[in-house]
Amino acid sequence: MKQAAKEVFRSNAVPEAVSSPAEMPSVWVRFVRQWDFQLMILPAVVFLLIFNYAPMYGILLAFKEYNLFKGFADSPWVGTMHFRMFFEAPEFWEIIRNTFVIALLKLIIGFPAPIILALMLNEVGGLFKRVVQTITYIPHFMSWIVISGLAFSMLAVDHGAVNGLLVKLHIVKDPVNWMSEPKYFWGILVGLNVWKEIGFGSIVYLAAIIGIDPSLYESASLDGASRFKQIFLITIPSIMPIMMIFLILGVGNILTAGYEDILVLTRNLNNGIMLPIGNVLDTYVYQMGILNQRYSYASAVGLFKSVLSVVLLVIANASARRFGKTSLW
Amino acid sequence: MKLSLSDKVMKTIIYSLLLVLAFITFYPFWNSLVLSFNVGSDAAAGGITFWPRKFTFENYELVFKEKSIYHAYLITVLRTVVGTLVAMFFTALFAYAMSKKGIVFKKFYTLFAIFTMFFQGGLIPYFVVMYNVHLYNTFWFLILHGMISVYNMIIFRTFFMELPDGLEESAKIDGCSNFGVFFRIVVPISGPVIATLSLFTAVFLWNDWFTPSVFINNQNLIPLQTTLVQIINAGATASLLTNVNSHTASMLQNTVTVKTLQMATMMVATLPILAVYPFLQRFFVKGVLVGSLKE
DSSP, X not given: OHHHHHHHHHHHHSOOOSSOGGGSOOHHHHHHHTHHHHHHHHHHHHHHIIIIXXXXXXXXXXXXXXXXXXXXXXXXXXXXXXHHHHHHSTTHHHHHHHHHHHHHHHHHHHTHHHHHHHHHHHHSOXXXXXXXXXXXXXXXXXXXXXXXXXHHHHTOTTTXXXXXXXXXXXSOSSOOOGGGOHHHHHHHHHHHXXXXXXXXXXXXXXXXXXXXXXXXXXXXXXXXXXXXXXXXXXXXXXXXXXXXXXXXXXXXXXXXXXXXXXXXXXXXXXXGGGHHHHOOHHHHHIIIIIISOOHHHHHHHHHHHHHXXXXXXXXXXXXXXXHHHXXXX | OOOOHHHHHHHHHHHHHHHHHHHHHHHHHHHHHHHHTBOHHHHTTOOOOSSOSSBOSHHHHHHHHOHHHHHHHHHHHHHHHHHHHHHHHHHHHHXXXXXXXXXXXXXXXXXXXXXXXXXXXOHHXXXXXXXXXXXXXXXXXXXXXXXXXXXXXXXXXXXXXXXXXXXXXXXXXXXXXXXXXXXXXXXXXXXXXXXXXXXXXXXXXXXXXHHHHHHOOOGGGOOHHXXXXXXXXXXXXXXXXXXXXXXXXXXXXXXOOHHHHHHHHHHHHHHHHHHHHHHHHHHHHHHHHHHHHHO
């Protein structure tokens, strides 16, 4: 995304008019002459103003005591009161811990999984490969609510497939109540994320692997390297740059790793047992703002999160740039 | 080339792992489909895995007889079709103008758009704005939410910039306006990119359950995936089972269970995507590659 931004800026740096400034008609004359192009842009600008910039201005809610019926202007200013309330809230550290632990687990397990799948898919071929690809891409296109329906069904205590298998294999004696024990929550959450995205995430790496020069493999096998060795000597080093880019992007976006999964697995935060382990900054904003209608307090929490994630993004981008400079392979 | 022993072992392990992965991805869908075609009271006894034991359509009958579900279905279809058309139309127009040279304020528009990719107001300010511009609880919110995607605009713009200039010039000589050029020349030759981006937009709109659950209060405007939230949280299904009109109830209530009804609703919500997916897979794959090239 950052790269895209840069690319756009670069293309704009090129002088767009060939004539010298003196011969050029004024900005407004040119604007009127290209009225049709400007008309094409207008709806998008209006849209962004209402749907993106007005909410940015609305962040000021965090410093007010907003009342939906009094309106924005008539609600009193309260300074940083809501921020202080949040920092002193008994659930503050719990939420911070959950946010970072869940995000880190998703990254640590969710990042290498599609790479491993791509490496494995590269070793097989033909119809088998295509069938596995087709099947593993499917969950990406399912909503989290459908995924949760499948998960509740598979993990059910009575006649759930997972419990059935575990009991049959004598791994557990009695069916486990997966969905109501907090100790399983993080595992189920991360597992479902991997299950949903592993196939789709492998597309990029497969494309990178296909781009590797085949003569590298030929000379390696002439030198007697096994297929297994070739994976580590050729394939992985060749896709290392794209792996690093995705890793850095993943770190930068760690706080925006999604929260729909948490909402559906806790039945819209109604499953109270899971809250101490599952409530993250985003779900807390939803809980406080939408469910409890504490708009200003929730806006303050949301702003806190936005600032945190922008800081992370800047750090990640800085290291990406550094990485881009120092790495010459 | 002869495979060494270690390579053979590796191949065997890889094939088995991939088989296991394919199975655990496929089975939950298949099992839910099977359960949705099984008599509910029979399914409650368990043991149904790959094939229905007592085949029936009654779960689906109930789903389609229940007004709240088929109405939600209608809303989802409308939202997906209209929303995708509107989003593609305005995003492509925006991108087309931005692909031209010498557009006044282009630098400003670019910054204006790109900035929104990095910083957003957040859920609550967005909610308050939607409430105050009277889009809260309206069908138009469902259409307009996410209408302009800056990300898609950049992909469109890159595509338009690579189109040969000659095509458009000859049309202009024939007396076409800029709008005419866009609709008659540019749109018809942009099929692949429009198809790819439409697909992703349509899937997003079809699957989106969260924003309607927050921004729509009127039960008549709730799309299917949001109804599904209520149905999967079993309480709603129990009341649904008792709410159906007496005729249906007397016919079905004894055998349909919460579980099989959930499965049937889930399948109704997923099957359209599963049905078109194999034919459109290459577009999806193309889409993700176009996207990642921009990263």
